[in-house]
Structure formats: structure tokens, C-alpha cells
Amino acid sequence: xxxxxxxxxxxxxxxxxxxxxxxxxxxxxxxxxxxxxxxxxxxxxxxxxxxxxxxxxxxxxxxxxxxxxxxxxxxxxxxxxxxxxxxxxxxxxxxxxxxxxxxxxxxxxxxxxxxxxxxxxxxxxxxxxxxxxxxxxxxxxxxxxxxxxxxxxxxxxxxxxxxxxxxxxxxxxxxxxxxxxxxxxxxxxxxxxxxxxxxxxxxxxxxxxxxxxxxxxxxxxxxxxxxxxxxxxxxxxxxxxxxxxxxxxxxxxxxxxxxxxxxxxxxxxxxxx
Numbered sequence: 388x389x390x391x392x393x394x395x396x397x398x399x400x401x402x403x404x405x406x407x408x409x410x411x412x413x414x415x416x417x418x419x420x421x422x423x424x425x426x427x428x429x430x431x432x433x434x435x436x437x438x439x440x441x442x443x444x445x446x447x448x449x450x451x452x453x454x455x456x457x458x459x460x461x462x463x464x465x466x467x468x469x470x471x472x473x474x475x476x477x478x479x480x481x482x483x484x485x486x487x488x489x490x491x492x493x494x495x496x497x498x499x500x501x502x503x504x505x506x507x508x509x510x511x512x513x514x515x516x517x518x519x520x521x522x523x524x525x526x527x528x529x530x531x532x533x534x535x536x537x538x539x540x541x542x543x544x545x546x547x548x549x550x551x552x553x554x555x556x557x558x559x560x561x562x563x564x565x566x567x568x569x570x571x572x573x574x575x576x577x578x579x580x581x582x583x584x585x586x587x588x589x590x591x592x593x594x595x596x597x598x599x600x601x602x603x604x605x606x607x608x609x610x611x612x613x614x615x616x617x618x619x620x621x622x623x624x625x626x627x628x629x630x631x632x633x634x635x636x637x638x639x640x641x642x643x644x645x646x647x648x649x650x651x652x653x654x655x656x657x658x659x660x
Contacts, residue, residue, distance in 0.1 A: 407512065464552060477499055477506075513548045
């Protein structure tokens with residue numbers, strides 16, 4: 388299987404971090420690299436849940452190794468991390484409540500337990516970012532800004548934070564799990580197809596022409612027919628206006644019917660004595 392002509396993103400784009408932690412930010416270079424393989428994916432003829440890719444265009448060598456490394460980094464960043472650090476972050480969040488200082492130790496513990504329960508599958512770093520987002524305008528969930536966010540608000544904000552990671556991970560999973568297949572095409576076949584196309588181009592219409600556009604020969608009869616219809620319409624309106632003893636109604640320099648005039652709110656001129 389051939390590899391991409393472009394090399395994988397540099398190692399500096401994926402700085403090693405102590406896990407669990409947020410992954411390195413996806414750069415445009417990384418997005419284009421993955422997107423090149425995504426664009427080659429095809430529907431699987433036997434399984435709609437899977438994709439396939441020509442074997443000669445599937446990721447291999449360094450390209451596949453980079454994609455697998457990036458996938459491992461993304462997966463590691465999504466590992467839930469319950470424990471003392473999560474408790475600390477939630478305590479800081481709940482401490483903003485007006486009634487928090489008046490709660491008994493048992494009541495405060497029960498309230499904390501409710502938040503811990505719904506965050507069982509969320510990494511602590513995402514909860515911390517959500518807490519920071521709630522401290523200033525710009526959070527993306529539907530919290531109204533009063534008191535402290537509910538468990539639903541906190542989970543929703545965490546999901547917003549994790550969405551780009553989930554999306555990138557889904558793209559890489561699809562590429563790496565795509566089924567390679569041999570379409571029988573070789574480099575020689577592709578070169579011959581390109582050469583054939585180049586040989587045909589001079590015999591075709593202008594390369595930049597719109598093949599769906601009408602030619603002047605096709606348009607001339609249409610223009611003549613439209614001009615004849617317009618002339619007939621204007622003559623009818625002039626005759627109608629003269630029969631009613633007034634000048635024809637005009638829209639700019641064009642005569643219009645009484646019905647159209649009423650629709651656009653135009654006034655009929657005074658009747659001719």
C-alpha cells in the first residue's frame with residue numbers, strides 16, 4: 388500500500404502530557420492530514436455501518452502510526468478520573484451557592500455525591516474547564532446564571548467541551564477501521580486515464596465553458612418570441628386604456644395591466660376628457 392506524499396504532522400504538534408489530561412489541540416495541518424484519508428472513504432457494499440478504502444490509498448507506515456498514536460492520545464484524554472481531584476473541583480463549584488455555608492456536613496456531602504454520580508464518565512479536566520467557564524460569560528449550556536449550575540447544566544457544558552475530541556476521534560476511528568480493498572487499478576492504469584483525458588480536451592468545447600449553457604443560435608429564437616409577446620401585450624394594454632378613456636398605466640417606461648397595478652399599489656391616471 389502506498390503512503391501519503393505528505394509527511395505526518397511533526398512531533399511538536401503532539402506534545403507528550405501526563406495522563407489523564409486534555410489532548411494537544413488539533414492544528415490545521417493535523418486536520419488536513421486526517422481529512423485526506425476521510426475523503427477517500429467509500430460506502431461499504433455489504434455493511435452500512437462500515438466504510439472501505441482502496442488499498443493503494445489506505446494509511447500505511449508512518450501515516451498509520453501517526454493516526455494510531457493520535458487516537459491513543461484522544462482516547463486517553465477521555466478516561467474518567469473520579470477521586471480527590473474531582474471532589475476538589477466540584478467543591479469549588481458548589482461553594483458559590485448562597486446556601487452552601489449553611490448546609491450541614493451531611494447535606495453538603497449528599498449534594499456533592501449527586502454531582503459525582505452524573506460525572507462518572509467525564510474526565511476531571513473537562514469538569515474543571517466547565518467550572519472556569521461558569522465563572523465568566525460565554526458558557527454554552529442553558530444555565531441561566533443564577534446560583535450554581537445544576538447537574539444537568541454541568542454535564543451539558545462538559546459535553547460541549549468534549550465534542551471536538553469526540554468528533555476527531557470518530558473520524559480517525561473510521562479511517563483506521565475502514566476495510567481496504569483492491570480495485571484492480573495500477574499506477575499505469577491511472578496514467579493512461581489521465582493521458583486519454585488530455586488527448587480528448589482539444590476536441591471538446593472551451594475548457595471553461597459551461598456545457599449546460601445555451602448557445603446564441605438557441606437563444607435568438609427565444610428572444611424573438613419574447614419580444615413579439617411583449618409587443619402584443621403592450622398593444623393590448625394601450626387598446627384597453629383607450630377604450631376606457633385614459634392613458635395606459637406605466638411602470639417606469641413599460642405599460643402594465645390594471646391587475647398588476649393594483650397589486651403594486653400604483654394609481655391609475657386621470658381619465659382623458
